[in-house]
Amino acid sequence: MVKVAIYPPNSLILADLIERKGHTPLALQKQIRQKIKDPEIDSPPMNITEEDPINGLKYAAIEVPSGVRGRMSIIGPLIDAAEAAIIVDGAPFGFGCVGCARTNELSIFCLRKKDIPVLEVVYPDDEDGTRLMVNQIMDFLDSLPGGGGDLEGDSDVLGEPIANKGGK
Amino acid sequence: MVQIALVSCGTEYSGIQKEIEKAALKFGAEIILPEIDLDYINEAYEKFGFSAQSSSLKLMIARAMSIVEGKCKPDAVFIATCFRCAEGALVRNEVRRFIQNNTRIPVVTYSFTERTKADELFIRMEALATTVTRRSILAREKQEGLTLGLDSGSTTTKAVLMENNKVIGTGWTSTKDIIASAQTAAAEAFEGTGYKWDDVEGIGTTGYGRFTMGQEFGAELIQEELSVNAKGAVYLADCQKGEATVLDIGGMDNKVITVNNGIPDNFTMGGICAGASGRFLDMTSRRLDVDITELGPLAVQGDWRKAMLNSYCIVFGIQDLVTTLAAGGSKADVAAAACHSVSEQVYEQQLQEIDIREPLIQVGGTSLISGLVEAVSETLGGIEVIVPEYSQHIGAVGAALLVSGMGNRH
Numbered sequence: 001m002v003k004v005a006i007y008p009p010n011s012l013i014l015a016d017l018i019e020r021k022g023h024t025p026l027a028l029q030k031q032i033r034q035k036i037k038d039p040e041i042d043s044p045p046m047n048i049t050e051e052d053p054i055n056g057l058k059y060a061a062i063e064v065p066s067g068v069r070g071r072m073s074i075i076g077p078l079i080d081a082a083e084a085a086i087i088v089d090g091a092p093f094g095f096g097c098v099g100c101a102r103t104n105e106l107s108i109f110c111l112r113k114k115d116i117p118v119l120e121v122v123y124p125d126d127e128d129g130t131r132l133m134v135n136q137i138m139d140f141l142d143s144l145p146g147g148g149g150d151l152e153g154d155s156d157v158l159g160e161p162i163a164n165k166g167g168k
Numbered sequence: 169m170v171q172i173a174l175v176s177c178g179t180e181y182s183g184i185q186k187e188i189e190k191a192a193l194k195f196g197a198e199i200i201l202p203e204i205d206l207d208y209i210n211e212a213y214e215k216f217g218f219s220a221q222s223s224s225l226k227l228m229i230a231r232a233m234s235i236v237e238g239k240c241k242p243d244a245v246f247i248a249t250c251f252r253c254a255e256g257a258l259v260r261n262e263v264r265r266f267i268q269n270n271t272r273i274p275v276v277t278y279s280f281t282e283r284t285k286a287d288e289l290f291i292r293m294e295a296l297a298t299t300v301t302r303r304s305i306l307a308r309e310k311q312e313g314l315t316l317g318l319d320s321g322s323t324t325t326k327a328v329l330m331e332n333n334k335v336i337g338t339g340w341t342s343t344k345d346i347i348a349s350a351q352t353a354a355a356e357a358f359e360g361t362g363y364k365w366d367d368v369e370g371i372g373t374t375g376y377g378r379f380t381m382g383q384e385f386g387a388e389l390i391q392e393e394l395s396v397n398a399k400g401a402v403y404l405a406d407c408q409k410g411e412a413t414v415l416d417i418g419g420m421d422n423k424v425i426t427v428n429n430g431i432p433d434n435f436t437m438g439g440i441c442a443g444a445s446g447r448f449l450d451m452t453s454r455r456l457d458v459d460i461t462e463l464g465p466l467a468v469q470g471d472w473r474k475a476m477l478n479s480y481c482i483v484f485g486i487q488d489l490v491t492t493l494a495a496g497g498s499k500a501d502v503a504a505a506a507c508h509s510v511s512e513q514v515y516e517q518q519l520q521e522i523d524i525r526e527p528l529i530q531v532g533g534t535s536l537i538s539g540l541v542e543a544v545s546e547t548l549g550g551i552e553v554i555v556p557e558y559s560q561h562i563g564a565v566g567a568a569l570l571v572s573g574m575g576n577r578h
Contacts, residue, residue, distance in 0.1 A: 050283065067181045070181035099222060
């Protein structure tokens with residue numbers, strides 16, 4: 001079982017696939033939830049304060065906009081903890097996004113330069129492409145240490161039994 | 169309650185969302201987010217035509233489109249993106265233009281850092297709220313009765329006494345203790361007029377010390393300087409009808425305000441660098457050992473190209489000017505270079521954020537420095553710059569004008 005970083009880091013679909021295969025998804029929601037639950041801080045909507053962009057200096061210099069550093073203060077530790085990564089390129093809003101192209105560039109670069117297994121796929125634009133992407137992700141997750149969880153009888157994100165898919 | 173639509177990128181991740189809301193709330197306004205669905209984002213983005221890579225900027229564009237198309241009906245719009253983000257700055261300006269060209273909704277823009285606090289946003293939110301709620305006051309074109317305007321600025325405190333549409337007394341002193349300085353300036357304004365405090369029908373206060381003065385003197389009008397200066401400028405320059413731009417290069421911050429029929433509809437305010445303020449010229453005159461009143465005429469005689477000035481910084485820039493003098497450069501060239509430096513920096517940092525509408529009315533103490541006025545005109549391609557009489561008392565004149573009709577002391 002390994003910790004798998006995902007990009008977009010708030011993609012529920014990617015997190016779900018990783019969990020199904022017995023790995024731990026490093027998803028943004030968990031980090032944000034922790035911040036929101038902190039009763040000490042009152043800075044809605046996500047309890048990010050002035051300190052967070054300053055903490056983001058670990059990943060980006062002061063000349064980088066505060067919004068990028070603020071995002072990196074949350075995404076950066078996830079990248080640090082990653083033992084594997086799945087990057088979906090060109091995903092639309094609904095799949096998950098952090099809203100900032102510069103953050104995307106920096107985060108993806110940080111994941112690529114880590115010496116970990118990385119799967120990069122392009123967001124599909126039809127159903128066949130979607131199945132192919134899901135299969136690629138599943139194969140990748142299986143190839144990771146402790147992967148290949150038994151999902152017999154379980155269904156994929158499209159509602160089809162995983163065992164029936166051509167790629168398996 | 170005044171509703172201000174927030175059209176922004178990065179505010180939540182910079183930790184300043186709450187500061188924006190706090191600033192709005194202080195002036196009786198609430199921040200709203202134009203609601204839009206996912207399909208509309210793509211539709212609006214395609215229609216707008218700017219290929220932004222960041223999805224939050226696409227969202228900004230869609231929110232702006234929903235305002236222009238009347239799906240969301242705010243009273244004012246606050247547009248903000250991260251400081252130093254090139255893509256954000258481009259979208260911020262295009263979205264501002266788009267809203268201004270297609271609606272009459274007042275807009276203010278801002279580029280923020282994680283250090284941005286509600287206090288910095290107060291004046292912008294107050295001006296936005298004022299433009300919406302006090303439209304009738306801002307429409308006032310004539311001063312009536314006997315009114316006193318007090319402007320407590322960062323460097324100087326000004327007082328103006330007006331009677332039946334005429335300035336009858338002025339006072340000016342450097343700002344130390346806010347109340348004592350206001351009393352000194354007011355005493356100077358009363359001098360020779362035969363009037364005293366008790367005769368005044370209404371008092372209006374503006375500037376940094378407006379709340380303190382307003383409370384102490386029981387002012388009928390306590391108003392931020394963006395609205396007040398804009399009103400005072402168009403009144404004095406006799407440009408109350410039609411469009412104009414008001415430029416005030418102050419001791420600590422600069423204001424650029426566009427005005428339509430006497431009502432401000434866009435403004436920008438900067439205060440990040442002392443090198444772009446009147447303080448730079450004040451220091452230059454000291455280094456040149458000339459009175460600040462002599463700096464302008466001296467600069468007019470000089471050629472800024474002949475003086476080395478490699479930095480906009482108030483420390484290193486002044487050092488450059490000293491080096492020029494040491495190398496045998498003339499005082500006039502140095503004075504011209506200082507004026508050019510301030511003007512160029514104001515242009516780069518602020519004037520570009522605004523669609524300059526002629527005439528340009530330059531006000532504030534620095535408008536008396538003729539070399540600076542000339543430099544501003546040159547920087548803007550030779551446009552005519554009007555410096556009205558009493559331009560150095562602009563805030564006090566605006567306050568005395570706007571409070572007219574509000575006073576009920578007698």
